[in-house]
Amino acid sequence: MGCKQLIFRTLLAVLFSFSSIFVYCQNKPTYTITSKPEEQTPITLAIPVSPALTLSKRDSAATTKSLDSLVFEGYKDLKLDGEQKQEGNNTILYISLGKKYPKIERKDVKMRATIDKNIAAVLGISETIEISNIDETIDSWIEILAQKGYPDATLEVNSDNQYLHITGKLGNKTSITSIVIRGYEKPPKAFIASLTDQFSKRIWDDALQKELIQRLQTSPYFSLDENPKLKFNRTGADLYLFLKRKKSNVFDGIIGFGNNKSEKFKLNGGIRLEFRNVLNAFEELQFQWQRSPENAQNFNLKFDFPYLISSKLGIDTGLEIFRQDTMFASFKFSPGLTYSPNWKSRLRAALHLEQSSSANSANNLNNTTDFSRVGLSLQYRYTLPNEMILMPIRRRFIVQASGVQMKSLSDVNPVLNPQLISQVSAEYLLPLGENTSHYMFLSTQTNWVLAKNKLFFENELLRFGGWNSLRGFNENALVGNFLSFASLEYRYVIENRAFLDAFFQAGKHVNNSVNYDAFLYSAGIGFNLSLPFGIMNFQIAHGQAPGVPFRLGNVKVHWGVVASF
DSSP, X not given: OOHHHHHHHHHHHHHTOXXXXXXXXXXXXXOOOOSSOBOOOOOEEEEXXXXXXXXXXXXXHHHHHHHHHHHHTTOTTOEEXXXXXXXXXXXXXXXXXXXXXXXXXXXXXXXXXXXXXXXXXXXXXXXXXXXXXXXXXXXXXXXXXXXXXXXXOEEXXXXXXXXXXXXXEOOOOOBEEEEEEESSXXXXXXXXXXXXXXXXXXXXXXXXXXXXXXXXHTOSSEEEEEEEEEEEOSSSEEEEEEEEEOOOOEEEEEXXXXXXXXSOEEEEEEEEEEEESTTSSSOEEEEEEEEOTTSEEEEEEEEEEOOSTTSSEEEEEEEEEEEETTTEEEEEEEEEEEEOSXXXXXXEEEEEEEEEEETTTTTTTTSOOOEEEEEEEEEEEEEEEOSOTTSOEXXXXXXXXXXXXXXXXXXXXXXXXXXXXXXXXXXXXXXXXXXXXXXEEEEXXXXXXXXXXXXXXXXXSEEEOSTTSOTTSOTTOEEEXXXXXXXXXXXXXXXXXXXXXXXXXXXXXEEGGGTEEEEEEEEEXXXXXXXXXXXXXXXXXXXXXXXXXXXXXXXXXXXXXXXXX
């Protein structure tokens, strides 16, 4: 057989063979898509091969890759010209491209593939799969490996008559060296420092990425505009975060319908306004006013500045004024200092300053008195937010204790009474399965006052009941020195736009001043609905106390709206 015929037959075999080796790195091929067949003047393409005409493995791979790329670009009528010539150490072969057809998408080629177990484990796929669109699949895997912390990963594809065999090297994992914020102008320095402490010098992988996204998406002050990106350097990678400032101010209005103790229908409710991040320091200013069917009014003012002088220290000051009809009025002031070791936890130390004035302290008709309390309050709060707007809290735990000295200011029977006022509460949102629409919301709360003198005046007792505690009772209608209750609530979520709920509550209520000790129950149904202007909620509840017959007139109805602006 002549030398020219040998070359011709060898190249034809190479042209239609898929036995090749491709080494993919981060330099990725690009293709031009042609929409319809197009007549073209035949041209020639020169491809160098070794002068020995034996086509080494390297030459075979390079030549086959070049010819395959032409076929996939639409040149299916490739023909080898008989003419060839020698230039230096290379033999030049001429190929006629012929007619050009629409590009052949590589997704039309489907092959079985085996994948190295270490690479498959990082990618989270099976070690034996079917691959279509081979080039783009391999390219996407390279990108995924880089995002998982392997920017130097390479993949090598070998083929035989039955399988593709994908092997390669992962290289060293990448750690985060710095964090760069884009999109959000001048975020608080302490916030950037907190993110840096939490995520820098850690290995970038799926778990870290999930934790970071959860951290950013649940913030009330900004949202994640696009996924985090890595910019690799000699020692690791710079993490770029693309943040967008949120409308974080909140209006919360609620209207309640129900009877008071005199069986008279009363309209009640409250308004809460929160101005957040106005100074771009993650600060919060809150106003709250509430009126109950028992003619009680409550006004709260709170200021929270979490990052003082770009540190983890902050200030948190509260003011509360409570007025019970014409019986008494109480004033509380609580200036505090906070420390936030991380984004989930907060410690607070504050002064507890309280004064109460009774309209009937002289004759003590209502068991009230003028008194003052002075002491110190400590609180620990843990909050894990949820990405779902309808249910913003995934977990929350609060424990608080205030040691105070109560001093009666009345001329009749003045009293000094050391007291410990405590609160423990917890909330937990439990999904009933993966990718589910069914949830259980569990919560519990316990409040109590311990004192040397166990007989209390009415205006120094704790007050419970209403929307945020036992929902089947009027706001602040339960008065005592101890209350503990637990809630079990089922929620059915509809396309993340609404949820229906049914709940049951049981609690224990103690008031030593009137020798009252009883179990209370509350149950109800409702729904929450996400609307363009905010979230609307509606609930019907009924509370049951011992010795009180069930009456439809005791049902409590609450309707409210929470909106951001």
